[in-house]
Amino acid sequence: MTADYCLLFDSDGTLVDSEVLLAEVMGDILPEFGLPFSARQYMEEFRGVRFHTIVNTLEARFQPLSEDQAATLEAGMRTRMEARMRAELEPIAGIPDALDQLSSYAKAVVSNGPERKIRCAMESTGLGHHFKGNLFSAYTLNVWKPDPELYRKAAAAMGYAPEQCIVIDDAAVGVEAGLAAGMHVIHINHFPDEESTPEGAVSIQHANELPSVIARLVA
Template identity: 30%
Template sequence: MAGSTRLGPRSNIIAAHAVAPLPHHWPWRASDATVYSAVIFDFDGVIADSEVRANRTLAESLTAIGLPTTYEECLRDYCGHNWQETERRIVVRLGRPLPHDFRERHRERAQKRFAEGFAPVPGAPEFLESLGCLPRAIASSSSPAYIAASLDRFGLARHFGHHVYSADGWARGKPHPDIYLAAANGLGIDPAACLAIEDSPTGARAALAAGMTVIGFCGGGHILDRAAHGDVLRGVGVHHVAHGYDEVLLHA
């Protein structure tokens, strides 16, 4: 997600609840053989179908300060980065410091747009149900408060307990591996035994640098040409590409 709601301190505050029964229609079950010990998810574009709103909002905010920017340019240049890196890139392009009220005005614009409502990525709730007791975590460049509120909105907070990691709490965000290494460490699992699901080249590079198997995910609403985006992710080095959760395989 391109910086629209990633403003806030690092926190792991999502409450844990019991996992609901497995849906009978899902193609993979926790009892199936799997080569992975954990699944680590990016959030925006992988669990929350939020990237369209986020990047349209950022484009509006940048245009408003005299840096005309399109939605497509935001997806290309900022998607997957934490807010600090997003701001750094904006300043380079703008050629001067950001207005003192830019962050607050952008926050207000983002809150208004996200208040209109958004949904999980299609298939994400069912896939999470299918994992059974397999450990899982979120490794995201968004703020913990935004992630917590979104998971509560979707009824998915129970799937992650306190294993929600935000790059805002680390010295280096994606594409550095720190956030993925922190998630694996928090789960107590070797990164090499983890499967990461990422939609952005920036995030995919982070998970690959952590030594994980990476699925390049093309199921979010912001990806209009899934075949082309899959090719971009393959170029980064992902191990597999999935155009939706029905193509995410956890077993041999």
């Protein structure tokens, strides 16, 4: 039965606990370029959102950057983030055991981040062997969540129809993308007192719930 389904995992906040690191890096570097920002603001307003979208939003609020400034900002952010990830990154609690239990399923990582960042996350946390190189980046495919096409392209590359896919994502943009793609969606809701799960998605609060929830979805 499991061969008939493919699991499509988001990376940041779903597989790896990178979002606090990213929030801190962005809270440090954006103000250096005249764009006021805080780690808390990332977590409350921009979690899971494409970096360029965040920068464009802040430019509209405060001041535009030149092309050279924007390029320097992004390069600096990526360099600092990779260093923090390699030194500090951990899997989301419960994910390693859940992936072990789900070993019979085809799996892929589908992220709004660059492929280099996804690979760094998998290497730093020792999760890469679960995905056998099936890493799909929005930057490579040139489409970003909440656009459902990112998940659709990943599913097609894996050889599965949308209805055969189960999306596991923690961020609103990813949950919306999975639902719009016509897939089953599990929302790992880390902030149940602050965020609601859209109708049509299954809400869980801990990764250790994944094996039993997926078993029910495929039954």
